[in-house]
Amino acid sequence: SQQGEEDPQALSIQEGENATMNCSYKTSINNLQWYRQNSGRGLVHLILIRSNEREKHSGRLRVTLDTSKKSSSLLITASRAADTASYFCATDHMNRDDKIIFGKGTRLHILP
């Protein structure tokens, strides 16, 4: 399966702390994206990083990509209660660029 694997599966941290989630994948990619899903809702696209990029920032989000290790990380700084959600990485692969494949997700819970 080309599906990505996130770790940890679940993460609980105190509000204000930083949260780091990791994603690994198996085959070469064009892009990697991170999505957020609030409970009972659809997914929201957060950030895309291309295979020739190593790091990208968007507000409190920082994404890194290491294509040699086939892995990515998502860092959320200064977490807030509203960041409580599931986070999924998704990849589009060079042999199937007409779709993206979602990882298993990390459930993040921000404690007040």
Next chain:
Amino acid sequence: SAVISQKPSRDICQRGTSLTIQCQVDSQVTMMFWYRQQPGQSLTLIATANQGSEATYESGFVIDKFPISRPNLTFSTLTVSNMSPEDSSIYLCSVADRNPSIQYFGAGTRLSVL
């Protein structure tokens, strides 16, 4: 970004019946996708809805079980046919313009089959 309306938001259905889920977009889009998400799990792509032609199904999903229509560039339906309790899941519609990497999702349909 696109705004997607998905109906119904939830339903409880009897075994053996069928349910049709609608996905309406506020603008014309190139690509429309249907996913299934079982509780606490990731998303699995069911099919890509193609305008004016048959949908492209992923391995493990067949047209007889999940017929899909896409009559135009703003609307699609997914039918879950002859339902069984194993079909209980969240079904999500998403759209993309030319780049499938960036998709916009509907709120999903939470289906329970008794």
